[in-house]
Each structure stands twice: as C-alpha cells, then as structure tokens.
Amino acid sequence: MPSSAVSDASSRRPDAPGPDSARLDTPDPDDRGLWWALGGLVTGKWSAVLTLLVGLALAGGLFSIGAPDSSAGPNGRPAGAESTRVQEIAAEFEDGATTPAIAVFTRTDGGALTREDLAAAADTRDRMLSVERGPETGSGTTADTTATRVPLVPSPDGKATTAVVPISNDRTGSELATTIDEVRDASGTDLPEGLSVQLTGGPAFGADTAGAFAGADLRLLLVTSAVVAVLLLITYRSPILWLVPLIVVGLADRVAQIASAHLNEAVGLPLDGSTTGITSVLVFGAGTNYALLLVSRYREELRRTPHHRLALRRALRHTGPAVLASNVTVVLALLTLLVAAIPSTRILGVAAATGLLCALVAAVFVLPAVLALCGRGLFWPFVPKVGDPDRGASGRWYGLAQGVARRPWTVLAVTVPLLAVCALGLSGVRIGLEQTEQFRVQAQSIDGFETLREHYPAGQADPATVVARTDRADEVEAVLTDSPGVEAARPTGSSDSGWSRWQVILDADPSSPEAFDTVRALRDRVHAVPDAQAMVGGSDASELDSRDAADQDLMKIVPLILGVVLIVLFALLRALWGPLLLIAATTLSAIAAIGAGAWAGTHIFGFPGLETSVLLFSFLFLVALGVDYTIFLVTRAREEAEEHGTPEGIKRAVALTGGVITSAGVVLAAVFVVLGVLPLITLTQIGITVGIGILLDTFVVRTIVIPALFTVVGPKVWWPGLPAGDKPSARPSPA
Missing domain, CATH: 1.20.1640.10 (Multidrug efflux transporter AcrB transmembrane domain)
Incomplete structure (x- = not known):
C-alpha cells in the first residue's frame, strides 16, 4: 500500500489546469465550524495515528470481554398478555419448573404399533427421562417414580403413541439445544427395526431454533463480507481501496455485537439469534453507505487540492452533517421500538440502535484516520488528479x-x-x-408436530392451559366442559398458592383461525365466572x-x-x-x-x-x-x-x-x-x-x-x- 509520504510527493507534480485549478490552495470561507475542527483531529499527521490507536484499544478491550450467548430464538410473548400470566402461574405448580417436550413414536411403514413396539417405546421413554432426572440406579429411584407418572398415550388409530419428557425451564439457547440433543440421542438407541421417535413440543422448537442459529452469525458475516467486498471492488475499481471500508465496517460490526449484547442484558432484554443477524446487516449496510459517501466526496475534493489531508478534511466537513443526520434518523426510529409490547421488538430497538452508533463512530473517526494515513495513492490505478473536470454538469x-x-x-x-x-x-x-x-x-x-396432527384428534397435540382460583374450580370446570369448541377439559392439579389448572383440548387444529376464535370465546366465558380470576393460556x-x-x-x-x-x-x-x-x-x-x-x-x-x-x-x-x-x-x-x-x-x-x-x-x-x-x-x-x-x-x-x-x-x-x-x-x- 502506498505510503502517505509517497502520495503527497506524487500529488505535488504539476497537473494540467482545469476548471477548478483556480481554487487550488485558495482558502475556503466555509473551512470552519465543528466538523472542520473534527476533520483536523482525525486527519492530522499525528492525531490520525492517535485516533486509530484509541479506536483499536477500545475495540480490543471489548473483544477481551466477549459477548454472552445469543443463540436463543426470538421472544414474541407480550409481557402483560394473558397467556404470559398463565405461564407465570403455572410455575407455581409442582411441575412448574419444567416444560413438557413430547416424544411421538410411529412405524416408518405407517402400520399399527405392536406390543414389542410399545415395550421399546416405554424403555426409550425411561432413557429420555434419565437425561434430565439422572440415570436409573434401581427400583424406587426418582427416575422410576417419574416414569410411572409419564404414561404412554396411544393414538386412537393405534399407529402412534406419545410420552411427555419434562425439560427444565432454566435451559435456554445453546444449553437447551445441547439438552434436547442428548434426549434425542438417548431416544435413538436400541429401537426395533421400523420404529421411529420424534421429539417435538415447546422445548424442542426452542432447541431447533437455537440449533439453526448455531454458526449462523459466522455464515452471515462471511456472506455479507463477500457481498460487500465484491460490490466495493466494482464501485471503486481499485485492488486496494475496497479493503479499507470493509475492514473498518467489519470491525464496527464486531464491536456492535459485543456492545449491544451487554447493553441489552443490562436492561433485561437479552439478545436472540435473529436480532444479532439484523443488527449485523444494519451495521454493514449503513457503515458501507457512510464510507461510500465520504470516499466519493474525498475523491471529488482531491480534484481541487494537491493536499490529501486537506481534501479529506473538507470531505468530512461536507459529508459529516448528512451522515450524522442520517444516523440520528435511523437511531431515533429504532428507539421507537421501545414502546412495543413484544419483547423481541424492544430487543431489536436497543441492539440495532447501538449497532448504528458504532457504525457512525467508525465512519466519522476511524475511517478518516485510516484514509489520512494511506494517502492519495489508495485510489490506484485511478488516482484523482488536480484539475480533473467537474462532473456536476455532465x-x-x-x-x-x-x-x-x-x-x-x-x-x-x-x-x-x-x-x-x-x-x-x-x-x-x-x-x-x-x-x-x-x-x-x-x-x-x-x-414430530405434523405426526401428532396426523394421528391424534385436532387440538390434542397442543392443548390449551386454563388456570383459576381453586375455590371456584367447580364453576370454571363446568364452564369449560360446556363451552363450544372444547372437546375435553382435564384437571392437572392445584398449587399451594390457591390456583387450579386444566388442560383443555380444542376441536380445532392448532394455530388455525378456528382455534383462535375458540380461545377468544373461551376467555369470554371463563372471565365471566365471578371471583375465579380464570385465564386461558397455551400455544x-x-x-x-x-x-x-x-x-x-x-x-x-x-x-x-x-x-x-x-x-x-x-x-x-x-x-x-x-x-x-x-x-x-x-x-x-x-x-x-x-x-x-x-x-x-x-x-x-x-x-x-x-x-x-x-x-x-x-x-x-x-x-x-x-x-x-x-x-x-x-x-x-x-x-x-x-x-x-x-x-x-x-x-x-x-x-x-x-x-x-x-x-x-x-x-x-x-x-x-x-x-x-x-x-x-x-x-x-x-x-x-x-x-x-x-x-x-x-x-x-x-x-x-x-x-x-x-x-x-x-x-x-x-x-x-x-x-x-x-x-x-x-x-x-x-x-
């Protein structure tokens, strides 16, 4: 890469006069103000080096801290919603510290399950339970007791059976994915030929989401970097210049990921995999745009003065206000997401706003410092020459x-x-x-969820959950059993805090418009029970x-x-x-x-x-x-x-x-x-x-x-x- 000194020497060669030659070395009355002063700071001979060293030191400090795990899936459950309240109350029950995953057993040929298949399914259920409960050590152990409380539930057509596998609520992100992988590994051993098992349900969906995002950040970074590199190479037509904005923006992206992860965790909104992906895209996109605008104006100013630091300083003075206004617009727009009810939306607002601010700092401080150190020769082989014609009217x-x-x-x-x-x-x-x-x-x-839908009645694959005060349990249960769209309501116990709970099977397919209508109607009916505080939750x-x-x-x-x-x-x-x-x-x-x-x-x-x-x-x-x-x-x-x-x-x-x-x-x-x-x-x-x-x-x-x-x-x-x-x-x- 050409040095600054070489570039300055080459720029002092006599150039052919052009329409702007009269302006060479002529003081510009607009060379003043805050942006002019900032430009002098980040483009000066020694201050540019200091700016770059400070930026690298701050980035290195963040890199040494690292970022917390962000492989979990997005959280779309509103904090004050009725379903969220039901989930919070369910935590007070004996099994409230766990969420059920569902193991569904079928034959690969679609035939009915045999007695040997059911026996193998029971053994597999025990192995799956032992992952969370610990290995079986003999009769009367916790694992044995748990197994007796987790019966197999055959389907009406005899072609499937299910078992519930409780998974601790403490497991999230990559830890949840690891646990589910262990459960699936335990289920896949010693099965008779033709018998298959699939693990589905809430924890399995969460684990598959986390697993799908495992390594996704690296893939996104590599693909994004490649796309930006190709487009910058085409834009600048230089084998060197494209590297500078790409490296600076890539550094800003890594800083943004760590800074936003810690900031979101500090405000109680931990990152998820989708948010980190969107934040990276915003940082690369906006940061590259800022770089393109600055470098374009820098090239324009190089046609007017032989001094590359002066040209860069003027370029920053002209483009800085637009870059700042653009950044402030996007950041403020992102911060409006903080009023959202959905947690993942608020998470994105904080993370993306942090990322955009990192991109701004990189574009205003780090990039000009690097450009100042590299000099005019960075544009080789199409180095702008003093006196090149003005393109404004052509x-x-x-x-x-x-x-x-x-x-x-x-x-x-x-x-x-x-x-x-x-x-x-x-x-x-x-x-x-x-x-x-x-x-x-x-x-x-x-x-697995589609298999459940195929072999079990509508709604049984994913029942709703209803909670109500125990002293009004009889009235609530009567309302549940008489409600249109409800196939069955099964009590599942009471808590020490005075709540009773039911699993309610709807006669509509999960996530269908009919299921949503039934939930709305069911809520209206149970809310009408005096002093019951009844609420409807579930998927x-x-x-x-x-x-x-x-x-x-x-x-x-x-x-x-x-x-x-x-x-x-x-x-x-x-x-x-x-x-x-x-x-x-x-x-x-x-x-x-x-x-x-x-x-x-x-x-x-x-x-x-x-x-x-x-x-x-x-x-x-x-x-x-x-x-x-x-x-x-x-x-x-x-x-x-x-x-x-x-x-x-x-x-x-x-x-x-x-x-x-x-x-x-x-x-x-x-x-x-x-x-x-x-x-x-x-x-x-x-x-x-x-x-x-x-x-x-x-x-x-x-x-x-x-x-x-x-x-x-x-x-x-x-x-x-x-x-x-x-x-x-x-x-x-x-x-």
Whole structure:
C-alpha cells in the first residue's frame, strides 16, 4: 500500500489546469465550524495515528470481554398478555419448573404399533427421562417414580403413541439445544427395526431454533463480507481501496455485537439469534453507505487540492452533517421500538440502535484516520488528479436529471401510479404464520408436530392451559366442559398458592383461525365466572396474544417513526414543504415495497403467508434507511442551490450523488437479501422486502420522483428560507 509520504510527493507534480485549478490552495470561507475542527483531529499527521490507536484499544478491550450467548430464538410473548400470566402461574405448580417436550413414536411403514413396539417405546421413554432426572440406579429411584407418572398415550388409530419428557425451564439457547440433543440421542438407541421417535413440543422448537442459529452469525458475516467486498471492488475499481471500508465496517460490526449484547442484558432484554443477524446487516449496510459517501466526496475534493489531508478534511466537513443526520434518523426510529409490547421488538430497538452508533463512530473517526494515513495513492490505478473536470454538469446522471426536469408532471404521472400498483400486492396475502411454518430448514420438532396432527384428534397435540382460583374450580370446570369448541377439559392439579389448572383440548387444529376464535370465546366465558380470576393460556393463546400485540405495535409505532423522521428533516433542512414532500414520497415507496415483497414471497418463493412482524420491521427499515439517501441527495441539492439555484441545484445534486447513492443502495439491498442465509422465514421475508424497497428508493424515488417534485415546487421547497442562488440579486449574469 502506498505510503502517505509517497502520495503527497506524487500529488505535488504539476497537473494540467482545469476548471477548478483556480481554487487550488485558495482558502475556503466555509473551512470552519465543528466538523472542520473534527476533520483536523482525525486527519492530522499525528492525531490520525492517535485516533486509530484509541479506536483499536477500545475495540480490543471489548473483544477481551466477549459477548454472552445469543443463540436463543426470538421472544414474541407480550409481557402483560394473558397467556404470559398463565405461564407465570403455572410455575407455581409442582411441575412448574419444567416444560413438557413430547416424544411421538410411529412405524416408518405407517402400520399399527405392536406390543414389542410399545415395550421399546416405554424403555426409550425411561432413557429420555434419565437425561434430565439422572440415570436409573434401581427400583424406587426418582427416575422410576417419574416414569410411572409419564404414561404412554396411544393414538386412537393405534399407529402412534406419545410420552411427555419434562425439560427444565432454566435451559435456554445453546444449553437447551445441547439438552434436547442428548434426549434425542438417548431416544435413538436400541429401537426395533421400523420404529421411529420424534421429539417435538415447546422445548424442542426452542432447541431447533437455537440449533439453526448455531454458526449462523459466522455464515452471515462471511456472506455479507463477500457481498460487500465484491460490490466495493466494482464501485471503486481499485485492488486496494475496497479493503479499507470493509475492514473498518467489519470491525464496527464486531464491536456492535459485543456492545449491544451487554447493553441489552443490562436492561433485561437479552439478545436472540435473529436480532444479532439484523443488527449485523444494519451495521454493514449503513457503515458501507457512510464510507461510500465520504470516499466519493474525498475523491471529488482531491480534484481541487494537491493536499490529501486537506481534501479529506473538507470531505468530512461536507459529508459529516448528512451522515450524522442520517444516523440520528435511523437511531431515533429504532428507539421507537421501545414502546412495543413484544419483547423481541424492544430487543431489536436497543441492539440495532447501538449497532448504528458504532457504525457512525467508525465512519466519522476511524475511517478518516485510516484514509489520512494511506494517502492519495489508495485510489490506484485511478488516482484523482488536480484539475480533473467537474462532473456536476455532465454525465448520464445529469442527463437523466435534465430529462426529469423537462417533464416533471409526466414523470410523476407514471411513477406514482406504478408505486400504488406495487402496494396492491399486499392484498389477499395471509398475515401471520404458524409455529411450524417459521423454519426454512428441516427440523425434527416440526416433523414430530405434523405426526401428532396426523394421528391424534385436532387440538390434542397442543392443548390449551386454563388456570383459576381453586375455590371456584367447580364453576370454571363446568364452564369449560360446556363451552363450544372444547372437546375435553382435564384437571392437572392445584398449587399451594390457591390456583387450579386444566388442560383443555380444542376441536380445532392448532394455530388455525378456528382455534383462535375458540380461545377468544373461551376467555369470554371463563372471565365471566365471578371471583375465579380464570385465564386461558397455551400455544394458541400465546400466538393469538402475540398477533394482537403485533397489530397494536404496528398502529402505535408507525406514526412515531414518521414523526421522528419528519422532525429530523425539519431540523436538517429548516424548511416546511421539502420535508413534507420527502416523507410522503418515502412512505409511498415503503408501502409499495411491502406490497411487492409480499407478492414476491407468496407467488415466487412460495411462502405460506407474511409473518406479522415483517410489516413493522420492513416499514421501519424502509422509511428510516430510505430517508438516508434522501438526506444525502437534498443536503447536496441545498449546497448546490446556494450557488446555482434550486432548478439547477437538484440536477447537479443528482449528477454528483447519482453514482455513490446508487452504489450505496445496491450494497444495502444486497446486504439485506443476505438475511436469507438465516433459518427463519421472517428474516428472509424482511430481507426480500427491504431489498426490493431499497432498490425502488434508489432507482425510482431518489432518482426520479424527488427531483420531479422539487422541480415542480421549485425554490418554495426551502420555504421559509431561500438559497442564495435563488435570490435574483445573487444570480450570476449570463456569459
């Protein structure tokens, strides 16, 4: 890599004069202020070294601490929901410290179980129980006693039998996955030929989720790094330059993972596998975008001065405010998730906001310091030369902007209906996925659950749980047995704290609309029993509560996101009409992307429906990240309008930012699509939807719609202010 000294020496060669040559070494009146001072700190000869050493020391300190385990699946159960309260009360029962996994035995040929099969199933049940209870040591031991209390339950058709395997509630994440693996290993030995066993139920689903995420962070990091590396190499056309932003952003991502894990744990919201994946994508995407913007302006300034540190300092002064505004917008939008009822949503808000702040620090402090040390030669073989022509009024991007400016109403008449048609893709798509539809990988818990559905009556595979005060148990049980949609209600004991519990078998398939309707009706009936404090829980009730909470979060958080973004735009542009136009265009783009993503997921990728959380997360990322590019564009448009006026300023802004914003959009879209390497359909759907939306925003909204809107409205977009270039007295006279 060329040294700074060599680069400076080469930059002092005489260059051919160009249109900007008169500005060489001429003091810029705007070389002042906070960003100018910060630029001097991070680009100075010795201060750049110190900045880099401090950054590496802080990162090394975090690396030495490490991060806690984050392999658990997402927690979608609302804290104050009725199903959550039922689970808390169930912990007070004798078996409350455990959650049942279900072992289901069948023959591979689909035939009826023989007496030998049932005997082998009983022996297998005992071995599975011994994993948690300890090895059997003789008659009368705990394992023997437990086995007698866990009978085999044959199916009505005689082709299956089940046994409950209690798993400690203390086991989560990788520890739970290890325990379930041990139970499955114990079940798979000494089975007669043709007899198979599958372990399903809540703990098995949790273990399979944790197992699916095992190693997923590394896969995501490798694939993301490869995608970013290829795109940066294409963008910069340099065998060296692409390494710098990639290494800096990769370092920021690792710091973000550790910092967010500890911060989330400190506030009682421990990370899960899906959150770490989304956070990595955001850090890589946003960090690379910041780097692209800074390096692009750095290259531009190198055409105006032979001193690379001065060029870098000016580049940071010009791009820093836009990067900061962009980052603050996304961070504040993410923090609106803290008002959500669903824990995994709040977890994402804290973790992703922390990650974005790490990306900002890397882009503003570490990256400029590295660029300052590397020098101008980092751009080899296409090293910018002093006096190279100004691209602001030339090139294909300027030609496109001119075409939009000539027919802005025609452009809007075509693009706005097109976006509206894309939004219609959401109609007819099923919202909400069953638990068995969440995985993109094969899982024994799903296969076992489907086996239960095949051989047992509807609802018996996953019964509901009802709790009530013991002194009203008779009235509650009478209501349960007489309720429509209830096939059976079996008492399962009482607690010392005065609660009674029932397992209630519904006559509807688990996670079906009929099951949700039955749960709602059952809650209405048991709530009506005086002083019973009866509540309905279980998997169907929990999923129903999660969906209701997700709907409420969507209606509550979407206005907050739009409000936060609008306030940031008001503060940044100090104008009224411009921010309103920008938020309207961004919102339409986001809705269009969600519709297009839903249609593509259903009709192209074959997903059974759209997971509820995808709507909120996709809207959040599309609005917050889409405004990123809008901020990059309009801040440059305002800068150009000061000299050239708004009509010409917006065209020059498109020309000057077209390449970098397009590259940034392609990188960000590609990085989000990489979420598809993770095992949950939800993450794949978010990746597809946001990827489509970023491309729409990059190639349609930012390139066509916003320039057309600014052309139609004219200088009034900056009202009540007015750029100097739009004032008649300040406009240069024609040559």
